[in-house]
Amino acid sequence: MNAPADNGTTMPRYCAQPPQTKPVLRPDLSPARARAILLVHAKWINGTVLHYAFLDQGGDIGGPEQLDEVRHAFQSWKDLGIGLEFQEVTDPGDSEIRVVFQEHEGSASYVGTDNLHIGTSEPTMTFGWDLTTRYGKATALHETGHAIGFAHEHQNPFAGIVWDTDKVYEDLGGPPNNWPHEVTFNNILRKLSQDEVTGSTWDPDSIMEYSFGPGLIVRPERYRGGIPPSLGLSATDKERVLQWYPSLHAQPSRLEPFQSAPLRLATGEQADFEIVPSDTRSYQIGTFGDSDVVLALFEDTPGGLRYVTADDDSGQDRNGRLETRLVKDHHYVARARLYSTWGSGSIALMYW
Structure with missing residues (x-):
């Protein structure tokens, strides 16, 4: 300017x-x-x-x-x-x-x-x-x-x-x-x-x-x-x-442990999921399928969403994976933004 x-x-x-x-x-x-x-x-x-x-x-x-x-x-x-x-x-x-x-x-x-x-x-x-x-x-x-x-x-x-x-x-x-x-x-x-x-x-x-x-x-x-x-x-x-950065109106879908949630996304699109753990322990959150994804986790606090951790698997032949300690009954939001898919194009998100 x-x-x-x-x-x-x-x-x-x-x-x-x-x-x-x-x-x-x-x-x-x-x-x-x-x-x-x-x-x-x-x-x-x-x-x-x-x-x-x-x-x-x-x-x-x-x-x-x-x-x-x-x-x-x-x-x-x-x-x-x-x-x-x-x-x-x-x-x-x-x-x-x-x-x-x-x-x-x-x-x-x-x-x-x-x-x-x-x-x-x-x-x-x-x-x-x-x-x-x-x-x-x-x-x-x-x-x-x-x-x-x-x-x-x-x-x-x-x-x-x-x-x-x-x-x-x-x-x-x-x-x-x-x-x-x-x-x-x-x-x-x-x-x-x-x-x-x-x-x-x-x-x-x-x-x-x-x-x-x-x-x-x-x-x-x-x-x-x-x-x-x-x-x-x-x-x-x-x-x-x-x-x-389209408007976010919908409440994120609730993701349950060991539940596989399909991600039907185009390049640049993302899917958001709410996670409310029933136990305080270490968890893993990951994607499955042939894809390049940036995966991030936020905690929903009274002051707004606070960043916890993220993983970017772009350009690598692996899946995005987060390993972090989650607290019982706290609310978290997992966000997966897609770069690209190949192979079958089918991808999913799960936490366990």
Whole structure:
């Protein structure tokens, strides 16, 4: 996103997204199976409660009003009816997302589950300009969009953008960004794999799209004069986020010990099951069948769902398996999100 200048124009100062991690997949993995894993791996399991904490109270950007804009941005995504929840916490150790306001750091956020790889004393989201302006509010939406799993839209391989590479490096290498070549490549010129993006079209109106001045884009010709800033969520933004995180209305099905529950899922879909153990002891929860699945367990507490443990068996010829101690009459939710199936395509979940 761009930072606004004091005179109301837009300065080309951008979100410097850190490089995304990719799962290391076996070279003999089928293309369909690899694509499914790459498509899903950065997304959260739907229904996850994402906890965010502020590491400062506005830093050198401003005061409490900066924090309010981040809160409003999370709420804007939630107001679409998505299944994710957002909860502010005071202890950074209890958070997946940690926010700082530092002008010299610029604006950036880790993407989706990459947030989990960052130490709990380190920020995962930074803001480098005032969030109370129109552009600042859009920046807050953009960075929170990264946090829930969305990458830069102009790096969509279906955009068909041909850059004036030398001019892009020259423009971003100078003030106010002063980016080295690798940052410019990672955030502007590098195209995502087709396996990493949903759908087959580019949305230039997306909140995840940068605005660009004239002369940087060679093709499509209509954008040689630049791309105007996106100041809110586009229709496609709303469609995509609801595709990945649909509303959770139904109560999870109760799963009994040694009961095999079939999972009839498409790529990216998930099934939720309630577990209420009759004894306090060690249990195993696992999937069966030829599938790549991320399996997670949460405890349903008065303060909401709290993460217990998870297992991701993607790209491996084994089934997801959790082994953990469950407490009698406590309520838990097991969630299985599918990457892909092969063979018979029949899979199931059981706990014992």
